[in-house]
Amino acid sequence: MHSGGIRGVVGVLLLLMAPLAGCLGDAVDDLVPERKGIPGGLTLACLQDDRFTSMVVEIDYEAGYKPLTSSTDMLLERLESVCAKPNGITLEFEEVTFDVEGAWSDTDVRTQAWASKSGDVQDGDVLRWQLIFPEGEYDQDGVLGVAVDASSVALFGDTIQDADGPFGRPSVEDVENSVIVHEVGHLLGLVNLVYTSPVDHEDDEHPGHSSNDDSVMYWAVNSADLANVFFSSLPNEFDNDDLNDLAGLADGSIAATDQLWT
Numbered sequence: 001m002h003s004g005g006i007r008g009v010v011g012v013l014l015l016l017m018a019p020l021a022g023c024l025g026d027a028v029d030d031l032v033p034e035r036k037g038i039p040g041g042l043t044l045a046c047l048q049d050d051r052f053t054s055m056v057v058e059i060d061y062e063a064g065y066k067p068l069t070s071s072t073d074m075l076l077e078r079l080e081s082v083c084a085k086p087n088g089i090t091l092e093f094e095e096v097t098f099d100v101e102g103a104w105s106d107t108d109v110r111t112q113a114w115a116s117k118s119g120d121v122q123d124g125d126v127l128r129w130q131l132i133f134p135e136g137e138y139d140q141d142g143v144l145g146v147a148v149d150a151s152s153v154a155l156f157g158d159t160i161q162d163a164d165g166p167f168g169r170p171s172v173e174d175v176e177n178s179v180i181v182h183e184v185g186h187l188l189g190l191v192n193l194v195y196t197s198p199v200d201h202e203d204d205e206h207p208g209h210s211s212n213d214d215s216v217m218y219w220a221v222n223s224a225d226l227a228n229v230f231f232s233s234l235p236n237e238f239d240n241d242d243l244n245d246l247a248g249l250a251d252g253s254i255a256a257t258d259q260l261w262t
């Protein structure tokens with residue numbers, strides 16, 4: 001299923017009419033048994049090294065859904081460029097089987113992610129974030145990935161496979177590269193999820209996303225119709241406003257809310 005022609009145009013319009021649909025899961029009341037937080041709730045835990053000096057990014061995938069090395073390498077590079085982890089950031093891969101029939105809800109993502117975490121999210125001086133790559137699609141059409149709490153993200157490979165552009169521009173690999181950075185950008189609190197930026201760069205129509213289509217945090221990076229928005233090349237980097245927000249959070253000049261560890 002390539003996006004294009006009338007179907008693609010309809011898809012874009014539907015997305016424009018449903019600005020809240022997308023890649024930020026509904027918040028839940030999760031005080032017991034363990035606080036899971038909201039996306040961005042472990043931003044300072046990554047950006048600062050006061051408590052966590054190293055970090056594990058756990059990547060749990062179903063058979064056939066392992067992300068490309070270029071995607072996870074890019075993710076590592078982006079995290080290393082913004083997070084203070086003197087003892088390093090490690091990727092941990094595991095093939096798993098999830099227990100979900102049909103489309104995935106936010107609750108499914110949260111439940112399956114937490115059931116498959118290989119360690120505590122906050123384990124001594126080690127911070128653990130997790131990306132799951134399940135078979136199947138999200139219960140909202142055309143969503144490529146979702147961030148559901150402070151440590152858990154899902155990317156939907158079946159939807160990503162169909163989101164490439166005509167003649168593979170952008171390619172499936174380009175799409176996966178960008179979406180993996182985008183979703184982890186939400187775990188970093190972008191845009192305005194757990195702070196208020198001194199610069200107005202949040203898209204009014206798509207809360208939590210950048211208004212700059214050169215930023216990986218632009219809303220359409222999460223959409224199966226992204227090939228219609230970007231035509232050939234996709235952003236896969238944080239822009240200067242994103243980076244300045246992260247730097248301000250890291251040095252304390254921008255106040256962070258909803259942090260799980262303070």
Ligand SMILES: [Zn+2]
Pocket residue numbers: 022023024182186209219222
């Ligand atoms: Zn998003």
